[in-house]
Amino acid sequence: MFHLLPLMASNLWRSKRRSILTILGIAVAILVFGALHVATDTMTMGARQAGADETLSVRRDGRSNVLASRLPESYEDRVAGIAGVAAATGILAELAIVGEKNVHVFLRGIDPGAYRRVQPLQVDGTQWASFAENRGAAIVGHRLLEKLDWNVGDEVELAEAGLKLRIAGVIPPQGLDLESHVLLHRGHLQALRNREGQVTFVKVATGESSPEELAARIDDRLATAPVPTRTTTSARFSEAVVDEFMGFTAYLRLMALITVLVTTLGAANAVAMSVRERTRDFGVLKTVGYRPVEILALVVGESLVLAAAGGVLGLALTGWVVHSRAAQLAGFTWTPATIGLAAIMALVIGLGGGLLPALRAARLRPVEALRVID
Amino acid sequence: MNQADGSPIVRASGLVKSYGRGDRAIRPLNGLDLQVPEQELLALMGPSGSGKSTLLHVIGGLDQPDEGRCEVKGVDLATLSEGRLCDFRAAHIGFVFQSFNLMPVLSAYENVALPLRRMSLDRKRRREQVEAALELVGLADRSHHKPSQLSGGQEQRVAIARALAIDPQIIIADEPTGDLDENSSWQVVEILRALSREHGKTIIMVTHDRAVASCADRVLYFGHGKLHASEPQTTFAGEGTV
Numbered sequence: 184m185f186h187l188l189p190l191m192a193s194n195l196w197r198s199k200r201r202s203i204l205t206i207l208g209i210a211v212a213i214l215v216f217g218a219l220h221v222a223t224d225t226m227t228m229g230a231r232q233a234g235a236d237e238t239l240s241v242r243r244d245g246r247s248n249v250l251a252s253r254l255p256e257s258y259e260d261r262v263a264g265i266a267g268v269a270a271a272t273g274i275l276a277e278l279a280i281v282g283e284k285n286v287h288v289f290l291r292g293i294d295p296g297a298y299r300r301v302q303p304l305q306v307d308g309t310q311w312a313s314f315a316e317n318r319g320a321a322i323v324g325h326r327l328l329e330k331l332d333w334n335v336g337d338e339v340e341l342a343e344a345g346l347k348l349r350i351a352g353v354i355p356p357q358g359l360d361l362e363s364h365v366l367l368h369r370g371h372l373q374a375l376r377n378r379e380g381q382v383t384f385v386k387v388a389t390g391e392s393s394p395e396e397l398a399a400r401i402d403d404r405l406a407t408a409p410v411p412t413r414t415t416t417s418a419r420f421s422e423a424v425v426d427e428f429m430g431f432t433a434y435l436r437l438m439a440l441i442t443v444l445v446t447t448l449g450a451a452n453a454v455a456m457s458v459r460e461r462t463r464d465f466g467v468l469k470t471v472g473y474r475p476v477e478i479l480a481l482v483v484g485e486s487l488v489l490a491a492a493g494g495v496l497g498l499a500l501t502g503w504v505v506h507s508r509a510a511q512l513a514g515f516t517w518t519p520a521t522i523g524l525a526a527i528m529a530l531v532i533g534l535g536g537g538l539l540p541a542l543r544a545a546r547l548r549p550v551e552a553l554r555v556i557d
Numbered sequence: 558m559n560q561a562d563g564s565p566i567v568r569a570s571g572l573v574k575s576y577g578r579g580d581r582a583i584r585p586l587n588g589l590d591l592q593v594p595e596q597e598l599l600a601l602m603g604p605s606g607s608g609k610s611t612l613l614h615v616i617g618g619l620d621q622p623d624e625g626r627c628e629v630k631g632v633d634l635a636t637l638s639e640g641r642l643c644d645f646r647a648a649h650i651g652f653v654f655q656s657f658n659l660m661p662v663l664s665a666y667e668n669v670a671l672p673l674r675r676m677s678l679d680r681k682r683r684r685e686q687v688e689a690a691l692e693l694v695g696l697a698d699r700s701h702h703k704p705s706q707l708s709g710g711q712e713q714r715v716a717i718a719r720a721l722a723i724d725p726q727i728i729i730a731d732e733p734t735g736d737l738d739e740n741s742s743w744q745v746v747e748i749l750r751a752l753s754r755e756h757g758k759t760i761i762m763v764t765h766d767r768a769v770a771s772c773a774d775r776v777l778y779f780g781h782g783k784l785h786a787s788e789p790q791t792t793f794a795g796e797g798t799v
Contacts, residue, residue, distance in 0.1 A: 186674040471672040472647020
C-alpha cells in the first residue's frame with residue numbers, strides 16, 4: 184500500500200487549512216487526555232507508592248466515604264495485639280482549605296512517637312525531634328511548602344481549620360504522597376476538631392504474614408468489636424481516598440474519553456467532507472483500476488496521518504504543560520503509560536474518524552461518481 | 558479467445574439496461590448488439606440520453622447490463638469479481654472523459670503515473686512509460702505542470718497519456734472533444750487516429766461532432782436503444798423509453 188503515500192500526501196496538502204485545523208483539534212484532544220491522565224495518575228500515585236510498603240489501613244466498615252471513617256483511638260492497641268502485626272498507629276485525617284487560592288491541604292494527625300515505626304519516612308532528625316516535642320508544631324511536605332510559599336520556622340494559620348502551626352520541619356522529596364501533606368500532633372487536631380478519642384484509620388506495619396491474610400485476620404478478630412472494621416492494603420486505602428473523597432478521578436477519566444469521542448466525531452466530519460469533495464477523484468481512481476480496499480486504505484491512511492500529527496503535537500503540548508512550574512508543584516509527572524495511552528487514543532481518533540468515510544468512498548460505484556462529474 | 562484470429566475484441570449481444578420505474582422508466586440499451594474488431598476507431602453518435610455513455614460504461618466494466626452479455630478480449634465481464642474487474646480495467650482498458658478528470662493536486666506526470674502506481678513496476682520502468690505516454694501526446698515539456706496550469710486541450714492530452722500509460726489494447730473515450738475548442742479538438746482527434754492506426758489501439762469514442770466522427774473507421778448511430786449503421790430518421794432523447 185506504499186504506492187498510496189504520495190496520493191495521501193497530496194490529498195492532505197490539497198485542503199491545507201482543514202488538515203491543519205483537524206490536526207490542531209486532535210492535538211488539543213490529546214493534550215486534554217494526556218493532562219487529565221497525568222492528573223489522575225498523580226492523584227493515585229500515593230496509592231501505588233503505598234502499595235510498595237505493604238502497610239495496611241484499618242477503617243470503619245460500611246462508610247462509603249473513606250475519610251468519614253471514625254474508629255476509637257483504642258483500636259490501635261487492639262490491632263497491635265493481633266498476631267502478625269508488627270506495629271500499629273491511629274491517624275486522624277482531615278482536609279483543610281488554605282489561602283486565597285483555596286489550596287486543598289491534607290492534614291494527618293499522628294502520634295509522633297509511633298508513626299515512623301509504621302510509616303518509613305526520611306526527615307531531618309533535629310526537625311523531627313523539634314516536632315515531637317512541640318504540640319503546636321507541624322512537619323510539612325516540600326511540595327506544599329513551595330506551593331504556599333511557607334518556610335521552616337514560620338508560624339502559619341489555617342483559619343478555616345482553626346489551626347495555628349509552627350513549621351518545625353520539611354518532608355524532603357522521596358516519592359511519597361506525604362510530600363504534599365501536613366503532619367501534626369493527633370491530640371492537637373482531635374481537640375481542634377472535637378474528635379477526642381477518635382482516629383480515621385489505623386495504619387499497620389505487617390510482620391511476616393502476607394498483607395492480604397493479615398487484613399482478613401484483623402477484620403475477623405474485630406468482627407465482634409463495637410465498631411466493625413474493613414482492612415485493606417494502604418494502596419487500596421489511598422485509592423479509596425482519592426476516588427471516594429476527592430471523588431473525581433472517574434469523572435476526569437470520563438471527561439478525557441468524552442474529549443476523545445467528540446474529537447473523533449470532528450475528525451470523522453473533516454474526513455467525510457474531504458471524501459464528499461473528492462467523489463470524482465475516487466471515481467477516476469476506480470476507473471483506472473484501484474480496488475475498493477485501496478480506496479479504503481487511502482482514506483483511512485489520510486485520517487491516520489492527521490491523527491499521528493495531532494498526537495505528536497498533543498503529546499508535545501502535554502509535555503510542556505506537565506513540565507510547567509504549576510504542574511511540577513502539584514507533583515505532576517508523566518509516565519510511559521500516559522504516552523502509550525495518548526498514542527492509542529490518537530490511533531482511535533484516526534481509525535474511528537476515517538473508517539466510515541473510507542467505507543463510503545470504497546463502496547462508491549464509479550458510474551455514480553462519474554455521473555457527479557457530468 | 559484469441560483476437561489475432563480476427564475475431565472482435567469487444568463483443569456485446571442483447572444488452573439491456575433500464576433506469577427508473579413505471580412511467581418514468583427509460584431503457585437506453587434495449588437488446589443492443591455490437592462487435593468491435595481490433596485496431597478499429599469506432600465513433601458512436603446519438604442524442605443526449607440515448608445510451609452512449611451507458612454502453613461505454615458496460616464495455617469498460619464500470620456498470621453491468623440488466624440482461625445480455627459483454628465480452629472484452631474474450632472475457633465475459635459479468636463473471637469477474639469486483640476486484641478482478643478492477644485488475645482487468647487496470648490492465649486492458651484506458652478511459653478518456655469529456656471533463657478530463659485529472660487530479661488537480663497532481664502534476665501532469667503524477668496524473669499519468671496514477672494507473673501505474675498500483676502495478677509492481679520499478680521506478681525506472683514507470684518513469685519510462687510515463688515519459689513515453691507524455692511524449693506521444695506532445696506534452697513531455699509540461700510534465701511538471703498542474704492541471705490548472707494547462708489549457709483544456711493540454712489537459713485532455715494528459716488524460717489520453719494517462720489512459721495510454723498502461724499500454725491498453727482498448728481506449729474508451731466519452732466525448733473527448735466535448736469541452737474543447739476546434740483547434741484542440743483536432744489535436745485530440747489526430748492523436749486518437751494515430752493511436753489506432755500506428756499503435757494498434759482499439760478506440761471506442763462517443764461524440765456529438767459529425768466532423769470528429771467522420772475521422773473514425775466506422776460510425777454507428779443510437780436509436781431505440783440499439784445501434785444502426787446509418788442515422789435513424791427520428792431520434793430524440795430517451796428514445797429507448799419503455
